Amino acid sequence: MELEALQQKLMTALDIQAPKIILTTLPHGVRGMQAVEDIEAGELVFSYPWKRALIVPAEKKRSPFPDFIPHDIWRKSFSGQWPFYGAAAILYESHLGAASGFQAFLELLPDGVDIPRHWSPEELAAMQYTETVAAVAQSQATTAEAWEAFKEASAATKNFTYDEFIWACDMMHTRAFGMPVLEGTSHPVVRWPLGGVAMAALGIISAVAMLRSGGNYFILIFGVSAPALVYFLWAPIVEFITEGGDPTSYMGMVPLVDCLNHDGLVSSSSLDMHYPGQPGTFSLDNPFDDRIRLRANRRIQKGEEVLLSYGNKGNAELLLGYGFVQPGNPHDTVRIGDMTHLAQDAAARGLLRPHWPPGSLQTEALEEFGAAQMGTQGIDPDDLLELQQLLARKMTKQREGPFPSGLSFNDVVAQASWKIFQHACSTTFDRMPSTPEQDEKLLKEQRDLLLCNQAGLTLQERGTMLSSDARRLGSPATLSFLDMS
Template identity: 20%
Template sequence: MAGACGDELLEQFRAWLEENGAALDKLEFRRSAHGNGVFARAPIGEGEEYARIPKRLIITESVCREELREVELAGRALLCTFLVHQRFVSQDSFWKPYMDILPSDIPTPLCFTDAELGLLKGTPMEHAVADRRKSLQSEHQEAQRAATAAIPEDEFGFDRYVWAANVVSSRGFGQAMGGDNVLLPLLDMMNHRPLTRVTWAVGDDSVAFAAGATMREGAEVMNNYGAKSNEELLLGYGFCAPSNPLNYYHIRLNYSQDPLAVAKQEILELTGAADLDHYIRISGLPRNLMPMLRVMVMTEVDVYYTQNQLAGKAPGDGWAQQLGLRIELRAHFLLTHLLRNKLQALGPVAAVDTPCGRQAMQYRDETRAILQSTLANLDRAAHRLLGAGRAAFDEGRHLLPSYMSSDGLPAVGDSGDNDQSSDDAGTDGDGGGAPKRARTSPPFADVLLSRHSFASDDEFADAVEQVDIDEDVLLALFVLRCQMRPESPWHGAVVRLVDFVHPMMESGTDEHAETMMEMGEIHDALFPLLSDHFPDVFPPERFTPELFLWAAGIVEACRLRIPADLVDGCGSGAASVNGDDDSSDGGIEGLCLV
């Protein structure tokens, strides 16, 4: 907040304002707990005007150019150069009473010691401070070259430029007067309180300030610097507001290295969720974050069919809900993975008992609280999603995207017997339909098909233990095994995918031909070897090259890693950026068949 100066300087500043036409009868200037402050001399009613400043006292870009005619700069660089000139060089500055009350030190992180900067390690501000310093260094060099005739080089060091930049960031009013970033003496002296209502109106020759709420006599007249989090306040103003309801955690998503980045960008733009910057508050996630993550975690199959569905038309509000449980879970797991990494980066630090250190520690603690609260909410949401999946599976419904599941399948009955449905569209010609299932919620493995599932099929498990087969190939073989066995817990889920066609089977490209050849070679290496040694487990008519390719496509399209803290008896894990599985944290990996 505003720094403090002597009472004499405050009186001189007040006299300068009034001599130049300012109306300040309802106000007095004195020191407050936060530096210089403005206070009500008498009660001020809601909507009542309490001050008026002539426009000639507002420092705009045109004012700076008039004073520094030979300096060819614009924007912040011009305003900073003007401040350095008027504060340290000009001997007869009209603005001297104002310059004298500007604080000598504005404790933004640009002025932190190394120990104080260490408190920002692992927070979004760690890089923001470095970026701002780098930007100011470039600006300063440009300003030095442009202002050679107006400011001697030894009077225009980088420390002075940082001071001026801090004045602009903490006291400037961006876009306030005809598009300029301006300094508005008096209004910039009022301290900040979040959500304070202030009205100011720009007239032909003056700016008037009116109270947004009643103020008692002696009360400090506060300003509202805007809807700013403590991150913005600390970086731009040098303080944090206690119990700031506007705090957020800023994340910037980046999927530029994703091989599907161009296609995903098209989907995001079409669905109106292309913003890379998102601001997570302790009250919840921003509106467009999950829609964007759903697209980011899409596989090549998801992108292919989504583009076809959206071709030539804008989607409705419910488009994301049609993507299925797997994508919804992947989006939750990805965000959880990213935020856990951010939380881990906020490791323990030694406190620094200085005013700046205490402000930095407050910001650090608030950052941690937002991450912890968000992760707890994501964990609860993931449990709800998995519960919905289990319930859907138990009731014979599915939560697959429309491009993967077959339509017209009968609902599963309430009884737990093995009566078979003649309408089962997934049955393969041997008269065996999908068994009806009891309404009681099945174990988690009924929803997730993974290598852990092999234990339910002793014959299959014994057979594959005797051969060295890649995990993906094992899952493809197990999909075919579940399809041929109506008694399998996953039979009903697998047959829902009977009409699914992986794009690699119909694209007709060179890549498609290469993939087909590779899958054919894998099949030829396994068969008839497996059929010869285990004919009951791998009957050749059920493991043809065409069926194997279909099952391999399902494995590739339905991949999902379930974090361990959501699965009894497993370690933890999370999905990662660009739709790739991250196995570094353990977990259970397989097909989400609901």
């Protein structure tokens, strides 16, 4: 079935309103949404009843489909475990077949996605970006654990294959998003019926008081004005009592919205999303209208692709989660902790000449540098104390002595110095609540402690190294000192 026909079938089945956008295959071969008419700034582009989205409360402790996945297995392996609880919801709808209200939506989903966790070891190694490779390995391990729990959950789950489970995880991982929705006493659907009851009660009390007052004008004025006051003040009163209400966090997919491609450039992002209970969503004319809405934040011309920002994500996060990078991404960063290989290159060239004085950030960090972190650098945790002592002696130009595990001083610095500096900065900032201006001042004061400076690299050499590292991700880099794990 053609994409346009699938879209119409889906819109009819799920009460979707999107009269000016169409799902199509774009010139570069990717599916996306395109404007079929001019759309003015502020105009409603899309609306959808949010309770008919394919969603699961993020921290729900009871299974929404206990016959499919029992409560105990849900609590242990799925509650709060993104994206596995969402994948379970997709496969549950698939299990229902024609009885599912999302059959048209499932038909529209692609057969697969090209994201790093499906790449070969050779392809991952060619990326030369350690953080993403490590995240892929972690994702593969946790997915395998979730699969073991899923396939043994019930007789129905045994009918699905591992590939189908991975497909469902991929769909939820690449197409779902968080939806903070106001519920409870703070939500308009509850607020206005309660307000009506309060108005009626005050009206009755006022009428009785007027009859008994013998024509007291004050009581008369109060009786007439009380219901009107409740009408105008009920919403802000409840808002104050509930402190605005805590939104319930849902994760899930909204049909057709999941087909909108990403644009992280603020200047060209074309849509703003509004959820039920948020400003711009609820209307006094129809307080029971609970729909997710997308409005244009600028004029969109006919034939233009309609885009939505997935958030302020760097290229590493976009690549890991969605399988693409955005050239010129304004939110891109390079983490210092991921650049150990740069220190190794500098060590191989004999450029490492550290001069860390006692009491500096580095020596303080060494005292707090845990054995687990050293282990991630390939250093035996049992040698941690000796390593600290040897590094301290080297910093104070004392006798070096033999190094643990046969490592030279430069070997250890090449493996650990970036992690040590990263840890020093993060622990320092954690202890010292400060403004961005104060952080920048601190960084400038400690600039001579940066490994690149200690290595004797010029600014041009350092910029070249950073740029070459960033090009592996496909975009220019912004070195972020505060974006540290």
